[in-house]
Amino acid sequence: MVSPAIRVAPSAANRALSLLRTVQYTHPPNCPCHKNPNHHHNHQQTPSLLNHVKRRMSTPVDRSREKEYAFEMAASSIRFGPGATKEVGMDFTNLGAKRVCIVTDSNVAKLDAMKQAVEGLTREGIEFTIFDKVRTEPKDSSIKEAIAFAKPYNPDAFLAVGGGSVIDTAKLMNLYTVFPEADFLDFVNAPLGKGLPVDRPLRPLVAVPTTAGTGSETTGTAIFDLVSKKAKTGIAHRNLKPTLGICDPLNTRTMPSAVHAASGLDVLCHSLESWTAIPYNERTPRPTNPINRPAYQGANPISDIFSLAALRATVKYLPRAVRDPDDHEAQSEMLLAATLAGVGFGNAGVHLCHGMSYPISSQNPGYKHAGYEVDHPIIPHGVSVAVTAPAVFRFTAASNPDRHLAAAEAFGVDITNVKRESAGEVLGAAIAEFLVTLGDQPRGLKDLGFKAADLEGLVDGTIPQQRVLMLAPSLSKELEAERGELRNLLEQSLDY
Amino acid sequence: MVSPAIRVAPSAANRALSLLRTVQYTHPPNCPCHKNPNHHHNHQQTPSLLNHVKRRMSTPVDRSREKEYAFEMAASSIRFGPGATKEVGMDFTNLGAKRVCIVTDSNVAKLDAMKQAVEGLTREGIEFTIFDKVRTEPKDSSIKEAIAFAKPYNPDAFLAVGGGSVIDTAKLMNLYTVFPEADFLDFVNAPLGKGLPVDRPLRPLVAVPTTAGTGSETTGTAIFDLVSKKAKTGIAHRNLKPTLGICDPLNTRTMPSAVHAASGLDVLCHSLESWTAIPYNERTPRPTNPINRPAYQGANPISDIFSLAALRATVKYLPRAVRDPDDHEAQSEMLLAATLAGVGFGNAGVHLCHGMSYPISSQNPGYKHAGYEVDHPIIPHGVSVAVTAPAVFRFTAASNPDRHLAAAEAFGVDITNVKRESAGEVLGAAIAEFLVTLGDQPRGLKDLGFKAADLEGLVDGTIPQQRVLMLAPSLSKELEAERGELRNLLEQSLDY
Numbered sequence: 001m002v003s004p005a006i007r008v009a010p011s012a013a014n015r016a017l018s019l020l021r022t023v024q025y026t027h028p029p030n031c032p033c034h035k036n037p038n039h040h041h042n043h044q045q046t047p048s049l050l051n052h053v054k055r056r057m058s059t060p061v062d063r064s065r066e067k068e069y070a071f072e073m074a075a076s077s078i079r080f081g082p083g084a085t086k087e088v089g090m091d092f093t094n095l096g097a098k099r100v101c102i103v104t105d106s107n108v109a110k111l112d113a114m115k116q117a118v119e120g121l122t123r124e125g126i127e128f129t130i131f132d133k134v135r136t137e138p139k140d141s142s143i144k145e146a147i148a149f150a151k152p153y154n155p156d157a158f159l160a161v162g163g164g165s166v167i168d169t170a171k172l173m174n175l176y177t178v179f180p181e182a183d184f185l186d187f188v189n190a191p192l193g194k195g196l197p198v199d200r201p202l203r204p205l206v207a208v209p210t211t212a213g214t215g216s217e218t219t220g221t222a223i224f225d226l227v228s229k230k231a232k233t234g235i236a237h238r239n240l241k242p243t244l245g246i247c248d249p250l251n252t253r254t255m256p257s258a259v260h261a262a263s264g265l266d267v268l269c270h271s272l273e274s275w276t277a278i279p280y281n282e283r284t285p286r287p288t289n290p291i292n293r294p295a296y297q298g299a300n301p302i303s304d305i306f307s308l309a310a311l312r313a314t315v316k317y318l319p320r321a322v323r324d325p326d327d328h329e330a331q332s333e334m335l336l337a338a339t340l341a342g343v344g345f346g347n348a349g350v351h352l353c354h355g356m357s358y359p360i361s362s363q364n365p366g367y368k369h370a371g372y373e374v375d376h377p378i379i380p381h382g383v384s385v386a387v388t389a390p391a392v393f394r395f396t397a398a399s400n401p402d403r404h405l406a407a408a409e410a411f412g413v414d415i416t417n418v419k420r421e422s423a424g425e426v427l428g429a430a431i432a433e434f435l436v437t438l439g440d441q442p443r444g445l446k447d448l449g450f451k452a453a454d455l456e457g458l459v460d461g462t463i464p465q466q467r468v469l470m471l472a473p474s475l476s477k478e479l480e481a482e483r484g485e486l487r488n489l490l491e492q493s494l495d496y
Numbered sequence: 497m498v499s500p501a502i503r504v505a506p507s508a509a510n511r512a513l514s515l516l517r518t519v520q521y522t523h524p525p526n527c528p529c530h531k532n533p534n535h536h537h538n539h540q541q542t543p544s545l546l547n548h549v550k551r552r553m554s555t556p557v558d559r560s561r562e563k564e565y566a567f568e569m570a571a572s573s574i575r576f577g578p579g580a581t582k583e584v585g586m587d588f589t590n591l592g593a594k595r596v597c598i599v600t601d602s603n604v605a606k607l608d609a610m611k612q613a614v615e616g617l618t619r620e621g622i623e624f625t626i627f628d629k630v631r632t633e634p635k636d637s638s639i640k641e642a643i644a645f646a647k648p649y650n651p652d653a654f655l656a657v658g659g660g661s662v663i664d665t666a667k668l669m670n671l672y673t674v675f676p677e678a679d680f681l682d683f684v685n686a687p688l689g690k691g692l693p694v695d696r697p698l699r700p701l702v703a704v705p706t707t708a709g710t711g712s713e714t715t716g717t718a719i720f721d722l723v724s725k726k727a728k729t730g731i732a733h734r735n736l737k738p739t740l741g742i743c744d745p746l747n748t749r750t751m752p753s754a755v756h757a758a759s760g761l762d763v764l765c766h767s768l769e770s771w772t773a774i775p776y777n778e779r780t781p782r783p784t785n786p787i788n789r790p791a792y793q794g795a796n797p798i799s800d801i802f803s804l805a806a807l808r809a810t811v812k813y814l815p816r817a818v819r820d821p822d823d824h825e826a827q828s829e830m831l832l833a834a835t836l837a838g839v840g841f842g843n844a845g846v847h848l849c850h851g852m853s854y855p856i857s858s859q860n861p862g863y864k865h866a867g868y869e870v871d872h873p874i875i876p877h878g879v880s881v882a883v884t885a886p887a888v889f890r891f892t893a894a895s896n897p898d899r900h901l902a903a904a905e906a907f908g909v910d911i912t913n914v915k916r917e918s919a920g921e922v923l924g925a926a927i928a929e930f931l932v933t934l935g936d937q938p939r940g941l942k943d944l945g946f947k948a949a950d951l952e953g954l955v956d957g958t959i960p961q962q963r964v965l966m967l968a969p970s971l972s973k974e975l976e977a978e979r980g981e982l983r984n985l986l987e988q989s990l991d992y
Contacts, residue, residue: 070577081566290583
């Protein structure tokens with residue numbers, strides 16, 4: 001295994017990225033020699049090669065400055081079909097599992113999805129126990145409680161039935177059951193934790209989502225609040241991903257309209273952010289061992305396909321799913337879109353909307369979203385993500401106007417005569433109009449109760465999200481400039 | 497595990513399919529009750545429900561007549577990047593492998609891809625052995641020889657470096673090393689073999705393709721000649737798929753232009769056939785256990801995304817890759833297209849072009865394709881697949897004109913004013929023009945040396961390919977009608 005010592009700290013990586021960006025157009029981006037010093041093929045571009053050799057002679061090799069040259073796509077197997085939940089018992093038999101830990105929350109525990117799952121395991125004669133205490137928006141303490149439940153039971157497989165919080169919690173129960181001696185912070189994203197790679201195979205985890213939003217059934221990411229650091233962070237490694245996601249459209253019919261809307265907005269931003277993230281081959285440093293290649297690796301030709309397909313489907317079906325609780329076709333398409341977006345952002349990453357959403361949700365001045373039947377203030381994740389989207393994509397458009405125009409086209413905008421320099425304005429306006437038309441959404445941070453005086457605190461809460469901010473196009477890498485840009489984005493998001 | 501006795505033989509399935517097709521428009525295709533008898537939700541479509549209940553009351557449930565209601569997407573992890581081959585040693589260390597069997601053929605053994613792989617394992621101090629006797633277009637005897645090599649070595653992981661034949665052979669070495677007591681025919685596709693599901697996890701297999709064609713690095717399929725039955729068949733189960741495919745564009749630069757062309761035509765047909773295969777929810781029987789859901793399950797919303805993306809890329813980049821050996825961008829894009837098409841057809845299947853290609857290749861009257869430096873007659877797989885494509889898609893268009901028009905559009909045809917009933921003519925012409933423009937392709941079976949008198953033999957050789965024929969749209973399920981349709985397709989393929 002690779003020693004943690006040779007991993008490059010994100011701050012050094014960011015500095016290197018900043019340096020590299022200033023020279024990125026002076027070197028041929030596709031120079032095969034640069035990408036792979038072991039291969040010296042015939043090379044037509046003599047002047048470029050010359051520059052390249054000169055540079056190699058004049059500067060020692062700094063690994064942290066080398067750009068990535070490869071991308072890796074990994075996704076859980078996905079089964080999709082109305083009623084597929086009832087197959088899950090046979091899946092565990094087929095996996096050779098004899099002792100299963102079912103993970104859910106107290107609401108989902110009462111739903112038909114859980115009934116189907118429990119009946120499925122019972123029919124197969126599989127021993128199981130149920131942990132139904134998952135906390136919505138998990139904290140490290142709730143995760144640790146769940147791990148403490150799983151370790152002594154020592155199941156040979158896990159079954160998660162619920163939304164993103166449930167599936168994320170189950171991933172971490174699995175992780176720390178397989179690494180019983182590990183410190184909790186060992187795998188937590190650096191710099192808050194050590195960010196070690198997951199270098200042992202985990203036990204089979206089957207995820208049955210009951211919302212159409214997080215895409216957690218396909219990703220290697222688990223998100224939670226690290227309370228002592230006042231930060232939303234998580235653990236992310238592709239080996240954390242479920243073995244199988246069972247996407248059963250019957251299971252999302254129980255969502256109230258407001259939950260359809262909020263979780264659908266998460267899908268919208270997953271697809272928009274992964275589609276516009278920096279390209280994988282602009283990311284630094286190049287990993288020295290493939291196990292250190294992050295899942296959030298930047299946009300790449302395969303994630304692009306998923307992200308754009310999910311964006312188009314969300315624009316088409318989310319308004320229908322929100323408007324009509326009996327529009328089962330639209331609900332089913334949104335579950336599919338959530339999973340497609342999960343594969344997209346799970347392998348490319350998200351950036352500014354998600355980075356800013358964490359402090360927006362946790363520094364909630366007291367807003368309670370209509371349609372959420374809880375006894376405390378809540379800004380649902382999807383709402384906190386989408387509220388900055390109009391401003392974010394106006395800002396990022398300069399990095400890649402064509403991609404932003406393609407996104408605007410997905411919203412139905414006729415881009416035939418739109419100039420590239422107007423891409424941001426046009427996409428920002430299209431997103432704002434989509435949110436307004438969807439209905440029951442805050443028209444900016446002011447509607448959530450935030451005031452201008454609160455913005456500095458939101459900037460403070462965003463800065464630690466370097467894992468996603470490093471994928472943000474157009475964002476400065478110098479701290480004060482970055483803070484200024486984030487403050488501007490939040491200010492522009494006060495109302496739209 | 498499920499007893500083989502309750503699996504439904506393909507011939508019974510076909511008869512059932514035939515019956516079902518005659519009634520498919522009399523039942524609501526999306527009736528959730530029909531799809532899942534355990535769920536009885538509120539149902540708006542009273543007349544449909546009534547029909548449905550009547551049918552259930554009047555006929556006993558015949559499982560073999562129930563249509564599929566779910567699809568499952570599984571694909572190997574894919575790493576893509578120029579020079580990524582050299583990471584493979586670290587991958588085996590990360591997988592915990594200490595003893596690796598490298599599988600290749602005598603040509604690839606001399607190429608840089610093998611050098612990089614061997615150096616990678618050596619750097620990591622991993623013990624390995626090399627089997628370099630893979631036969632191009634494997635026979636059961638060559639597969640058995642490879643298995644006999646692997647079993648006593650008993651590696652804890654496999655590394656395949658080569659084209660489809662190499663990767664397919666490695667999959668079966670892995671399979672029979674994990675099932676040492678199994679009879680060879682146990683897993684071979686029914687009806688030639690028993691078609692048992694692969695119900696144990698196999699050992700890690702990393703595949704490094706050196707051609708851009710088969711997509712075998714992402715699929716659970718292995719194809720070979722079963723000599724005693726004079727049939728091309730194989731073993732197909734998603735558990736057979738590699739753990740990781742390393743797609744390194746440096747490795748396909750060694751392909752001669754004729755090999756670029758032929759392997760690219762395989763990609764073209766993978767994408768066209770999977771895009772036009774019958775929809776997954778028209779396939780019968782519905783499996784009673786998810787492990788029996790075939791990988792070749794019919795077109796579905798996720799395979800569609802891959803198939804169409806691969807088709808568009810192939811139309812754009814294959815002519816460039818064939819024309820200019822230094823067009824590394826086009827070669828790289830074709831390697832990506834091959835992998836995308838692999839995910840598409842690996843989860844949806846292929847149909848008529850592939851079904852007829854097997855006898856075309858094996859009943860070769862003596863044709864030797866230009867640019868192939870071999871001492872015997874050869875119709876490369878991609879050539880034998882593409883030669884019937886113009887006739888095939890003229891024939892299948894009636895099943896789904898919109899899809900065939902979308903495919904024609906991918907070839908650059910302006911379909912604005914094309915009538916749906918002309919979809920077949922238009923797509924057939926577009927494919928023929930593409931083949932002619934690509935250059936050095938036979939303009940029909942006559943150019944391969946086949947005469948009208950040979951067609952009956954080709955029909956005889958196609959009929960056993962039920963695994964792919966069952967996915968063919970528009971094809972009759974009654975044997976004599978089916979033979980007649982195949983004969984017509986072959987006759988129309990004599991020249992174009």
